[in-house]
Amino acid sequence: MRDTDTQTTRPEYTRQLEAIVESSTDAILVKDTEGRYQFANEAAASFLDREVDDMLGRTDRELFGAEVARELRDRERRVLDDETTATFEEALPVDDGERVFETTCSPYYDSSGDLAGTVSICRDVTEREVRERTLKDQRDELATLDRINEVAQEVVRTLIGEPSREEIERAVCDRLVETELYKTAWVGEPDPADEKMTELVGAGLNDAVHSLVEIIDVSEESAGPAARAYHGGEPQVIDDVGNDETLPAEMQAGLLDLGYNSGIVVPIRYGDTTYGLLGVGTERQSAFSQREVDAFDVLGEVIGFAIGAVKHRRLALSDTVVELTFRLTDRDSFYVAASEQLDCTVRLEGMTAGPAGRLLFYDAVSGTDPDAIFEFAEDWDGVENVRLVSEHGDEALFEFTMSGSSLVLTLSEHGAKTKAATSENGEGTVVAELPSDADVRSVVERVRAKYPGVELAAKRETERDLQTAREFRRDLDQRLTDAQRTALRASYFAGYYEWPRDSTAEEVAEALGISSPTFHQHIRKAQQELLAAFFDRNGDRP
Structure with a gap:
């Protein structure tokens, strides 16, 4: 108990309370049971880009619109009904976007002890929320990049099993859709006759999507994303299907009806040749960051490399x-x-x-x-x-x-x-x-x-005049002189070709009882015959 001589009088206490409220950097708001603002401090008005007088006597619906007001009112009703304090995050629209507040809302009572409304203390946590959202976006993006890279690595691994081109393309589409990041993935190749998509494989396709892909025009006269990707050699992103003016009207309407909001078209290329296109669609808007686009670009090159490898393997194994x-x-x-x-x-x-x-x-x-x-x-x-x-x-x-x-x-x-x-x-x-x-x-x-x-x-x-391994060795043996064959065998077994060398040229020459220049002459001619036999056998020399 304080001595009555030192107790603060009520008017002075009120002034102190008002000073605390007005100097607070947190927004302080008081509403009646109907949700009308009875009090707002300067911090609240400043955060919301409004004047205090403009807020008093009005409801959230009048200030922020029906959707925001509904969420705010639901929380306040729970506080009033339970007569308990609650803390939550809420986002309120302002002139330059929105602000996020960490709000503590409590019921307050009049002098008779009757429930009179709510008092809320709102701390601006917009910057913290932006940081957390940025970190989450970065984590999500890295996870997406990892998944795309895994698909690319799997394409390379599939080459060990000697797959067909269709098997490679189908595996890519299946893996992309399995990530649940994308609704549909397809690979198609334009028909040289009419430059429409053909030989289509994919995942997540239905008849409606299939029909839309088949009408894609990749002629140079077309301004669509597929044509730009095919002839320009770079991925093309559709950030917002509904507002992309380069999409034909039929395509745009069909994609929207199917729930697609964004997509990407990636050229599948190897060197200077474009084999086809990889198309990916998603329900998310603006779903593709630049790093994701770059990852898809690499994926397109990896698929192209794999297709090229399949083509060359077929030729090498063909009689x-x-x-x-x-x-x-x-x-x-x-x-x-x-x-x-x-x-x-x-x-x-x-x-x-x-x-x-x-x-x-x-x-x-x-x-x-x-x-x-x-x-x-x-x-x-x-x-x-x-x-x-x-x-x-x-x-x-x-x-x-x-x-x-x-x-x-x-x-x-x-x-x-x-x-x-x-x-x-x-x-x-x-x-x-x-x-x-x-x-x-x-x-x-x-x-x-x-x-x-x-x-x-x-x-x-x-x-084709195919040569067996035994025939290749016999042919090479016939190309080499005895001196060349001896120099080649001695240098190999002495570790002359290891890095670093186990034996020097001088040491091998001494072991053979010949001079170093003579050894170099024999070994150079032997290497030339070995390489000639190999490249002639593999058709690398026309």
Whole structure:
């Protein structure tokens, strides 16, 4: 008990209470039992972008609308009915969006002890909520990226089991839908004849979705996301189906009826060839972050790589092949133009991957001076570097570093192996092999679509001259001299090819009783014969 002389008088107590309320950084609100505001401090008015006088005597419905008011009133009724204190989070609309409050709501009573309404103390936790929401979004995004990456890894793992193209595509669609992040996933390939989607596989498809996908137009004249993805080589996102003006009206209405709000279309490509499209749909709006788009882009490349591997494996294991001979007179071809303008013959010796997506072509050129090749290539788009490798009489071997597309590359990406390629007198000839069960018509149509100047000059089915492992070893053994074979075996068993080396060249030479230069001569020739036997056997040298 305090001494009455020191007790605060009621007016002074009231002033102190008012000072505390007005200086509080938390919003303090008082409502009657009907939900009308009886009091609001300055902090409350400031948070809600309103004046105090504008709030008094009004209800939440008048201030915030029916939907928000219904939620607020339900909570307050529970407080009034139970006559207990409750703490909860609530979001209120303001001019620049919404604010989130942690609110403690209690009943209050009049001087007679009757229930008079509620008093609420509201702490602004918007920044905390934003941080927590951001962290949750980041966690969700990382989980999504992990799932997409798992799908990509599974595609690579499936190659061990020698799957078909359809099995790869179906597995991708199944795994994406199984994540429950996406409602539908499909893979389709445009028909070269009418550029509509065909050969469709997918997961979560019904007849209505199937019909919508089949009317997708991927012609260059189309402005739709599928056409942009197919020709542009980059994923295209539909953030809001209802407001995407590039979607045809029939497609837009159909997707909305089926409950789709956003989607992504991803090109499935390998090198310079696009095999088809991967489409994914979801009920969520704006569902695809940039990192998710990037992950889908990588997934499209992985699927394309897998399809390319399947095509090449089919050719490698095929006893019977279809041999196609293409003829081209297109002056936009570097080799065709060079053969005409320099009056020379160009013969492809081999090709391999170079740095940064470039290709290295090794071509034998006869009938012209090497300097003329350097001058001709200097201003030619797509030829990034030229190097003279060797000269033998009238013939010179060049290494060309090329960027962009080529007929040989396109054939390779469609599973064909180039056997020979020559250009002479302004005309090029390319002979390629496809597995006997390949869709030859589709490959030819795609080549013609990409290179209008190319003609199919001949087509025939032939048996491949396959070599067994025993025949390969016998052939290699016949290529090597006794000295080369001895040097090769000794250097192998002595660990000369280990890293770091177990034995030096000098040590192996000493063991063989020969000089170091002689050892290097034998081993270099043996390695050359070994590589020649391998690449000739695998058809890497036309």
